[in-house]
Amino acid sequence: MKLAPHLHRLGNDIVSCYLIDTDEGITLIDAGLPGHWRDLRRVLGSLGKSPDDIRGVVLTHGDSDHIGFAERLRTTHGVPVFVHAADALRARTGKKPKVAAGPMRPGPSLGFLGYALRKNGLRPRYVGEVTEIADGDVLDLPGSPVIVGMPGHSPGSVAVHVPVADAVFVGDALTTRHVLTGRTGPQPAPFTDDPEQALASLDRIAGLSASWVLPGHGAPWRVSPSRLSEEVRSVS
Template identity: 85%
Template sequence: MKLAPHLHRLGNDVVACHLVDTGEGITLIDAGLPGHWRDLQRELRSLGKSVDDIRGLVLTHGDSDHLGFAERLRSEHGVPVFVHAADAVRARTGQKPKVAVGPVRLGPAVGFLGYSIRENGLRTCHVREVTEIGDGDVLDLPGSPVIVGMPGHSPGSVAVHVPLADAVFVGDALTTRHVLTGREGPQPAPFTDDPAHALVSLDRIARLPASWVLPGHGAPWRTSPARVSETVRAGGVGG
């Protein structure tokens, strides 16, 4: 789905990933669930392009519902996969700490599980080889994505700022739809390693010039990054 010039979304409000289309090729931000490979193919066809036009995939963090088709893209098409060094092991192996789940409502939680099953989310293949990146890196990819470290949800969580797309991709640094409660609106994401640190990290995107803040779960948020931290804190913990 096209959101704006250069900016496209794959998936839906349950799980989403994003595509940045430029004259120099395509950069992907996250890889959703394995079944989103079909969404990727449809979006590429709508642009008159193919997988060969993808220059790189940047992960906002190493959790399974963001890895989706990453290994397929890497192993079958030679597309490099970039992830923060602190989440490299997570992306390669799935190793992560157990965290408190927090509030749950049966309907939304079952809906999230059902959608994940339909999109082959229980069969995620971890990424065998990754290119490690760090806070402040400007990647040599279409759109010149800038990496902003946002530890909290995971040690290597990042935001990806792409000025060409007028967007900041935040992964699970926040959510606009809580997958376990169905509550809508900007709020902290569930399954977060260190919730307090995650809230502090939201301040790191405040000065970025952008009109879109795009999470991995929930509706795209048309707002200034300067408003993000205040708005999420005002909303309280998702539930």
């Protein structure tokens, strides 16, 4: 789905990742689920591009529903995979603490599970080698992504600010569709390691200049990061 010049979404409101298309090549933000590979090839084809035009994958964190096809790109096309140092082990091995899921409803929860099954999400392929990044880094990738540390959902959760796309990608720092309850609108994400820290981290994006706030789960929101942060806090 094309959202704006340079900006495309793969997937849907259950799980999504994003493609930034520039004259210098393509940057991916997250890699969804393994089955999103077909979505990627379809979007690339519509742009007259191929996986060889991808210069890097930037992970907002290392959870399995965000690393999807990253290892396939790395091993078959030599695409580097970037992740915050604090989430490098999670992206490479899947090791993470057990956290409370919180509220859930059968319909949405089964819908999330069913979608993950269809997209091979229950057989994650972890990333064999990652390039570690840190808060404040400006990556030498198309769009010059700026890394903003957002610890809470995981220790190495980040937002990725890409001015050329007028967007900030927030991963699971917040959600606009709760995958376990189906509730829509800005809210804290489930499966968060440290909910209080995640809320505090929202201050990190409040001052960014962007028209799009793009989560890994839920609809894209065309609103300022500061306003969306306030709305998340109002329902927490």
